[in-house]
Amino acid sequence: MRASGGASVALETVDAWWRAANYLSVGQIYLMRNPLLERPLEPDDVKPRLLGHWGTSPGLNLVYAHLNRAIVERGTPTLYVCGPGHGGPAMVANTWLDGTYSELFPAVSADRAGMERLFRQFSFPGGIPSHAAPETPGSINEGGELGYSLMHAFGAALDNPGLVVACVVGDGEAETGALATSWRGHSFLNPVTDGAVLPILHLNGYKIANPTLLARIPEAELVDFFRGNGYEPLLVTGGFDGEDPMAVHGRLADAIDVAYERIGSIRADAAAGAFAEAAPRWPAIVLRTPKGWTGPGIVDGVQVEGTFRAHQVPLAGVRENPEHLAMLEAWLRSYRPEELFDRDGRPVADLDPLRPQGDLRMSATPIANGGIVRALDLPPTDAFAVDVDPGDRGDAAESTRVLGGWLAELMRRNPDDVRLFGPDEVLSNRLGAVFDVTERVWAEALHPLDEHLARSGRVIEALSEHLMQGMLEGYLLTGRHGLITSYEAFIHIVDSMFNQHAKWLESASRVPWRGAVASLNYLLSSHVWRQDHNGFSHQDPGFLNVVVNKQADVVRVYLPPDANTLLVVMRHAFDTWNRVNVIVAGKQPAPQWMTIAEAEAHVEQGIGIWAEAGNEPGYDAADPGASVPDVVLACAGDVPTMETVAAALLLRDRLPDLAVRVVNVVDLMRLQDPSHHPHGLNDLAFDAIFTKHAPVIFAFHGYPSLIHQLAYRRTNHANLHVRGFIEKGTTTTPFDMLHLNDLDRYRLALDVLHRVPGLAGRPGVAEIADEWHAARAAARDYAYEHGEDPDWVTGWEYERGD
Ligand SMILES: Cc1ncc(C[n+]2csc(CCOP(=O)(O)OP(=O)(O)O)c2C)c(N)n1
Numbered sequence: 001m002r003a004s005g006g007a008s009v010a011l012e013t014v015d016a017w018w019r020a021a022n023y024l025s026v027g028q029i030y031l032m033r034n035p036l037l038e039r040p041l042e043p044d045d046v047k048p049r050l051l052g053h054w055g056t057s058p059g060l061n062l063v064y065a066h067l068n069r070a071i072v073e074r075g076t077p078t079l080y081v082c083g084p085g086h087g088g089p090a091m092v093a094n095t096w097l098d099g100t101y102s103e104l105f106p107a108v109s110a111d112r113a114g115m116e117r118l119f120r121q122f123s124f125p126g127g128i129p130s131h132a133a134p135e136t137p138g139s140i141n142e143g144g145e146l147g148y149s150l151m152h153a154f155g156a157a158l159d160n161p162g163l164v165v166a167c168v169v170g171d172g173e174a175e176t177g178a179l180a181t182s183w184r185g186h187s188f189l190n191p192v193t194d195g196a197v198l199p200i201l202h203l204n205g206y207k208i209a210n211p212t213l214l215a216r217i218p219e220a221e222l223v224d225f226f227r228g229n230g231y232e233p234l235l236v237t238g239g240f241d242g243e244d245p246m247a248v249h250g251r252l253a254d255a256i257d258v259a260y261e262r263i264g265s266i267r268a269d270a271a272a273g274a275f276a277e278a279a280p281r282w283p284a285i286v287l288r289t290p291k292g293w294t295g296p297g298i299v300d301g302v303q304v305e306g307t308f309r310a311h312q313v314p315l316a317g318v319r320e321n322p323e324h325l326a327m328l329e330a331w332l333r334s335y336r337p338e339e340l341f342d343r344d345g346r347p348v349a350d351l352d353p354l355r356p357q358g359d360l361r362m363s364a365t366p367i368a369n370g371g372i373v374r375a376l377d378l379p380p381t382d383a384f385a386v387d388v389d390p391g392d393r394g395d396a397a398e399s400t401r402v403l404g405g406w407l408a409e410l411m412r413r414n415p416d417d418v419r420l421f422g423p424d425e426v427l428s429n430r431l432g433a434v435f436d437v438t439e440r441v442w443a444e445a446l447h448p449l450d451e452h453l454a455r456s457g458r459v460i461e462a463l464s465e466h467l468m469q470g471m472l473e474g475y476l477l478t479g480r481h482g483l484i485t486s487y488e489a490f491i492h493i494v495d496s497m498f499n500q501h502a503k504w505l506e507s508a509s510r511v512p513w514r515g516a517v518a519s520l521n522y523l524l525s526s527h528v529w530r531q532d533h534n535g536f537s538h539q540d541p542g543f544l545n546v547v548v549n550k551q552a553d554v555v556r557v558y559l560p561p562d563a564n565t566l567l568v569v570m571r572h573a574f575d576t577w578n579r580v581n582v583i584v585a586g587k588q589p590a591p592q593w594m595t596i597a598e599a600e601a602h603v604e605q606g607i608g609i610w611a612e613a614g615n616e617p618g619y620d621a622a623d624p625g626a627s628v629p630d631v632v633l634a635c636a637g638d639v640p641t642m643e644t645v646a647a648a649l650l651l652r653d654r655l656p657d658l659a660v661r662v663v664n665v666v667d668l669m670r671l672q673d674p675s676h677h678p679h680g681l682n683d684l685a686f687d688a689i690f691t692k693h694a695p696v697i698f699a700f701h702g703y704p705s706l707i708h709q710l711a712y713r714r715t716n717h718a719n720l721h722v723r724g725f726i727e728k729g730t731t732t733t734p735f736d737m738l739h740l741n742d743l744d745r746y747r748l749a750l751d752v753l754h755r756v757p758g759l760a761g762r763p764g765v766a767e768i769a770d771e772w773h774a775a776r777a778a779a780r781d782y783a784y785e786h787g788e789d790p791d792w793v794t795g796w797e798y799e800r801g802d
C-alpha cells in the first residue's frame, strides 16, 4: 500500500539509510579517528572511554528511516519524539544524514572531516551529551529520565492540526508510572483541531539488565492492552534468527502506511461529524525487533545481540583486545559504508530520495524548536482587580477566584495557543470563571449531567499530575503557553519532572539556535495553611525547596499576599520566557491589602516596606535606611502576611513606643544574594530594608530553613528568626494550624518581646507576654470546644498605622 502524493521510495533506499544511521551510531560510540575505515582500525582510533547506548539505536534508526519515507511520500508534517533518549547517537546520526546537523553546527560538516568530528564529540569532554538533549535538532524529549515521551507527544499534538507526532516508547520506559498514565492522552485530543499521536512501542525485549514486561506477556494480552487504551495496534515483528531486514522493512512500511491512512480517515470522519458521536480508535504500532539488532552476536562466548547485554557498549575492551577490535571493524564494515558515503565522506546521492525537504525534515521542524511562538494578548489586570480602599483595607476576597476572571479573559483573547491543565482541581481551586468562555475537552462519552465537558475546550483535566505536567511541557516546548494548577502538597508528585524541565531550559539556553519557549507556570493553591477539609497528608510547602535549587536563571517563586498582587504576578508570568514561575496563592476568603496600582508597584519591586502596617517614627520611603526600627516583621505568603499584619497591630496596641517595620516579600528570590540570583537585592538595598542589626522575625509560608538558605550571606543573617511550617499538621481550624506551627500572630508578637534586646525586662512587658500566651491558648481551647476559631481571631480588623 502506497500513498498518493510524493514519489514512492524504494525499500532498498530505506535500508541504505538505516545502515548509514547504524554506521554513524556505532561510529559515535567508538571512534575518534579513521571514520570511513580507510585503513584497518587501530586501537588508537577508538575512544579511551566508551560511553553510549547501542541497544536501542538500531530500532530508533529503523523508525526514523521509515518515517522519512512516509513524510516524503505523503508530505505529512511529522515530529519524532524519542522515548529512549539514551539512544542519542541514533537521533544525532539521522539529523546529520538529514543535513540539519551541519546547517546548525557548521563545524560538523557533511563530509569526512565533519564525520570525524561527529564521532569524536559524542559523549566526549567538551562535546555533546549522550542523550536526545536540547543540543539534538528536532528533539523535545531528552529521555534521560524515562517516562515522559508520550505525554510530551500529546502536548505537542494539541492545537497542531495536520501534524503527526510519532512517539517511540521504550518497552522499559513503558513500565514507568508516567508513561503508563499517558496512553489515554488521546482522550483529550480533538481530531479536527489537534494533531495525531502515533505511539510506536519498541519491544526490543529488554531494559538494562532485565526483560521487559510487555515483551513477555502473551500477544493476545498485548493486543487487549492497546485496545483497552483506545488503540488499534499494528504488530510488526522481525529481525530474529537472522531474518533478512528487507522482509522487516516491508512489514514496517505497510504498518506505517496503514497508520497514516487511518489517521487521515479519522480526521476526515471527525471533520464530517463522527467525533460528535464517539472517540476514534487511533492506530499504534508495536515493533518487536532484537535489542542491538545488527550488532555483535556472540562476544566472549556470550550472546549479546537480542539480549539486555546489548544495552550499552557491546564490545567493551576494544583498545586492549585485538579480537574485540576486529569484531568492531567487522561490525562497522557489515553496513557497507563504501555504498553509503562517498570518498569525501558525504552521504551518497542514493539516500537523497529519503530526505524530506526543508522544514519537513523531522530534525528541522520548527515545531520542535518552540514552533512559531507568539506573545499572548494579555488582558490588563485592572478590570478584574478587587476594590481596595486604602483608608480601610482588609476586606475579604478569594484570590484564585479573582484570578479566574482574568484567566477567562486570557483564553477569550487567545483561543488557539494557551491552555490550562489541572489534576481535577480547576474548580476546587476556584478558577471556575474560565468555564464562562471555554470547556474541559473530553473525547470520551458525554453524559447529560456533565458540566463544562465538551469535544473541544482549553482546559484539560486528568487525575495525574504527571500527565498534566507532561502535556503542558510538550505544549510549551512546541511554542505555546499554559498554566498548571495543583494542590500545593501534591505537586511534589512531579518534583522530578520539574527538575528535568528546568534542566532542559538551562541547557537549551546555551544552544544558539534554540528559540525561546514560554515559561512553565505553576499556580499552587489549596495550600498548606488552609486545608480546611483535609489534613496532614495535604500539608506540604516543600515544592519551593525543590524549585530554588535549580539554576537561578530559570526559576522564579512568587508569594502574592492578596488577589491584586496575584493578578499582577500571573500577568507577568505569562509574559516571560524560558523560565519556571511558581506562584503560591490561597483560595479561601482572605484580607485584601493592595490596590491594583499598589500591587503593580509592589510586584515590580518584589519586596516592600508596608509603612502603614508598622509603626516607625522617622521612616522615609525614599530612604528606608535612614531610620532603624527596633524590630522588622517580615512575611512571605498570604496567610503569614495576615498574621504578621495582625502581630504588628498587637504590638502597636500594647507597645506603642516600639518602632516596628513590616516588610512583605512577594518575589522570594529577592532574598538571595545577587551573585546567586538575578533578582537578588544588592546588599545596600537589602540592608536598608532589613537593617544591619535589628532583629527580624520572618513569617514564611514554607519551611523556615529555606529563608535561611536564601539569606545566609546577608549582613543581618544572625538576627534573622524564621517561623514557618514545621511539619505539624492535621485536620483542624486555620488558627490552630498556625498555632501548631508557631506561626500565629501571638507567637510572632511574643518573638518580638523575646528578640528585641532588653524588651522582655521592661516594666509591664511580662504581663503583656502572659496575656498573649493566654490568648493563643484560649483560641486553641475555643476551637477544640466549638469546632471553629473564635471571633477575636477571625473577626479582627485591620487598622492603619500613622
Ligand atoms: C526513570 C528512569 N529510571 C531508570 C533509568 C535508568 N535506565 C536507563 S536506560 C534504562 C532501560 C530502558 O529500557 P527501554 O525503555 O526498554 O529502552 P531500550 O531497551 O530501548 O534501551 C534504564 C532503566 C532511567 N533512565 N530513567
Ligand SMILES: [Mg+2]
Residues within 6 Å of the ligand: 170, 171, 172, 202, 203, 204, 205, 206, 207, 212, 291
Ligand atoms: Mg527495551
